[in-house]
Amino acid sequence: MADQSTLLEIDRLGIRLPDGQAARPILDGVSLRVAAGETVGLVGESGSGKSVACRSILGLLPGRARTEGEVRVAGRDVLTLDRAGLRELRARKVAMVFQDPRACVNPLRRIGDFLTEALRAAGTPAAAATARAVRLLDAVGIADPHAALRRHPHQFSGGMLQRVVIAAALAGEPDLLVADEPTTALDATTQAEVIAILTRLQAERGTGLLFVTHDLELASAICDRIYVMYAGRIVETRSTEELFTAPRHPYTAALLDCTPRTDPGAPAPRPVPGRPVSLAEAPPGCAFAARCGYAQERCTAETPVLRPYGDGVAACLRADEGILP
Incomplete structure (x- = not known):
């Protein structure tokens, strides 16, 4: 049984596609947990199942997929929730920052509409929703947030739009934030800025953070613990310090x-065969x-x-x- 500080507990999660579509499960007996205020990394190469594991936390499963095990958020099993329960979960408990911010927003709508839609749907008056959107944009470092509300997505760089998406994810004050490779498409400087925003906001709000990446060096900088995934299974997990000093x-x-390293005398990176x-x-x-x-x-x-x-x-x-x- 998880203690009260445990926000997320995935227990022996298995996800299979219908017969004939795959030779093995997408996820096979995956278990992981995230506590309040904790940053947990999920690392592995592309195709290892990281994104599917993340989406399962929001009840976003592949069509006709067969599941087993449990995905508990604040003690409730996501896999058993009805539509109303899933809406409540996504509005208040869990938010996700996706890899490509431009895939998350409607290019024809203004940023202000994107940020306030969920708040207004939850009953927040329009003026209060707009004021909250301004505060959120300011918190993620958007200059002149009032003017930003009137802009369209194409008027933002990739890094700035990712900040907008982070602001949207925080709008419902979620207990758990899932970041699925949120810096992959960004340059190194912008990547560092986005990571700094995520870690600062998490520390201020006590939010649990599941950070998904293929970059172990990045995971080592922000994560308390790391899960390593390969071919749909967790193959190792331990504290970040021990994982880096004594992998098993x-x-x-x-x-x-x-992983490329900048330390003097560090060996050149060797690709995984x-x-x-x-x-x-x-x-x-x-x-x-x-x-x-x-x-x-x-x-x-x-x-x-x-x-x-x-x-x-x-x-x-x-x-x-x-x-x-």
Whole structure:
């Protein structure tokens, strides 16, 4: 049972597409949690299932998908909510910042309409909704927020529009914020500004933050704990410090090796060999075995389960052998 500070608890979540559409589950027994005021990272290559896990928190599941397990937000299972329950969840409990801000807004409507629509739908008077939208734009660093309300999305740069989307996500004062690679399309300077905004607002409001990225270096800068996902499964999780100093799964170590570093004398990044497993493939044993330099014959036959190591868990048959440098 989660304690009262736990905002999100995903428990053994499995998501499968209808028969014939995929050889393996999109998500396979995924479990993770986020507490109030905590920043949790979810990392992995494209196609690992990160975005699907995020969308499940809002009840946004693939069409005709079969699910098992639970997704509890503030103690309520999202997978059992009706439409009214989902509307309440999305209005007050959870908000999401998507990867591409231009895909989140109607290009024909003004930013003011975008920001105040949900507030007005919840019964907030128009003047009060507009005043709140101005305060939110100011909080995310938009200059002259009154004028910004009258602009259209195309009049903002990508970084500025992402700030607008963050403001919209905060409009309902959610307990939990899900950020799905919110800085991927931004340059390094703008990326740093957006991250600073997210972390500052989270600290001020005590919001739980699930931060999804493929960049371990970025995750290390803001996350308290990190979950590593591969082929729809969690393969390792632990505190950020221990994950970086003593990874126990070869995939985690490979992600660290391919992360560019600016430290003097740091080795050049090395790409992860091979390619990720697609949904059309369901290899026996460990899904990472074909790309792993430490794999043995048993790794292609026996599926590893998560076992405790240090302050976290890892799913590797050789994790207790000290194989990683």
